[in-house]
Amino acid sequence: MNSLGFDRAPADTRVVVAMSGGVDSSVVAALLAREGYDVVGVTLQLYDHGAAVGRVGACCAGSDIHDARSVAARLGIPHYVLDYESRFRQSVIDEFADSYMRGETPIPCVRCNQTVKFADLLATARDLGADCMATGHYVQRIIGARGPELHAAIDPARDQSYFLFATTPDQLDYLRFPLGGMEKPAVRALAAEFGLAVAAKPDSQDICFVPQGRYVDVVKKLRPDAETPGEIVHLDGRVLGVHKGIVHYTVGQRKGLEIGGLAEPLYVVAVDAAQHRVIVGPRLALACASAAVREVNWLGDAPSSEGVPVQVRVRSTTRPTPARFMPGPNPHVVFETPEYGVSPGQAAVFYAGGRVLGGGWIAGTTRALHAAQTAA
Structure with missing residues (x-):
């Protein structure tokens, strides 16, 4: 078996690397090229190229496309730029604005992974004859008793598993995440070792299509009645x-x-x-006893009708807390102790230790205060 899990030489294994122009995906491409894989770099242009030129910390537009192209040239691998602007606008940007108009707090990065990157781009990788697709995400793909499992990265400060809960079993079978077992300083050191110009490039901080984090400006432009x-x-x-x-x-x-x-x-x-x-x-009113979830993606063993004990994260910045996931026609999660600040539009992601069991979008909540009063 080679390092990507195929019973053939690396030179006989084609892998498409999703190159955003950042240090992480650039190092993935460099590592696989050094191992002798047939590497093809693909970068998506997701929004207006001209408007994003010169923006630091953007993704998939402007100078980042140039950076990805430059890295591919240095590595001597073929590189393609695909125009996905209309798809990104429909699946991610419009949904982002609509979610705010519904009174929710959206996570566009999850939608982007769920639709454009792990659906459309993955299909393109197959069309290019690739055996798999690799990305720079900090998560681990571990082979378990029943096939590939999704696990958190070893570096909790970089872990991106919350944003990948919607990855399906079929997608997980095809994807590879070479950085999941590494820490960021080691990745930057490799970028310098490979002589990549992006070695010191800052990490992306904001939502890629929201300049300076001013999301209200984006929503107002798309939905004039937002105010x-x-x-x-x-x-x-x-x-x-x-x-x-x-x-x-x-x-x-x-x-x-x-x-x-x-x-x-x-x-x-x-x-x-x-x-x-x-x-x-008052703050006490933010305490939630349970949360309804929709569009559940389940990666663990089939859940019992009596529910599954899990550790759940309801925001990317919170730690997992004990809960029980209840499947069925009205799936929901019941928190062991009241959880604060649970917002519709965010995700509830379920873990068992470091393994991602699945997750869903929070559709509504039951306040712990209300539940206690009703019980009384």
């Missing part, structure tokens, strides 16, 4: 003020409410898009 004003309403029914558009508010937010003269700090506990209302309350 329709409405009421700020306390859970007890009091109208406390007027907001400047639900796009400015997310569950768990405390700052920017612009309501004063109150004895207690208030947080956004829900966004009622239909009524253009922002619902606020």
Whole structure:
């Protein structure tokens, strides 16, 4: 077996490397080329090339395409740039704006992986006759008793498994993640060793199509009614003020409410898009007993109707907490202890140790305070 799991020489194994122009995917291409694989680099142009030229930390546009092309030239591998702008606009950018208009907090990077990168690009890799596709994601693909499993990276500071919960078993069978067992300093050291110009290139910090993190500007441009004003309403029914558009508010937010003269700090506990209302309350009201999930992708053994004990992450920045995933026609997750700041539009990702069992999009929540009152 070669390092990618095929019973043939590396030279007889074609691998498409998804090259974003960053240091991670560049090192993947360099490592595989050094091992003698038949490497083909592919870069996606996902949004306006001209508008992104010179942006630092972008992805798949402008100078990043140039960087990917330069790396491929240095490695002596073929490189293709594919125009996926319209697909990206429809599947990721429009969905991002619509999600905010529904009062949700979206994660466009997951949608991008789910649709453009691991569906469309993967199909292109097959068309190019590749045996597999490799990416620079920090996750691990480990062969278990029943085939490939998705695991968190060994470096928790770089782990991207939360963003890949929607990877299907068929996709996981075809994908490879050479960096999952490495730490970032070692990757940068390899980039320098290979003489890659991107060795010191900064990591991407913002959503690629949102300049300087100003997501409101993007949503307003796409959905002009995003700033329709409405009421700020306390859970007890009091109208406390007027907001400047639900796009400015997310569950768990405390700052920017612009309501004063109150004895207690208030947080956004829900966004009622239909009524253009922002619902606020004390921090205790953010505690959730359970969350409904939709579009569940399951990678573990078939779940029992009685549920599966899991560790769940409800945001990319939170640690996994104990819970039980309940499958069925109305799948949901029940938290062992109340979880705070659970927002529709984010993902609930299920783990067993370091293994990703699956996940789904959070569709709604049950407040722990309400559940306790109902039980009483």
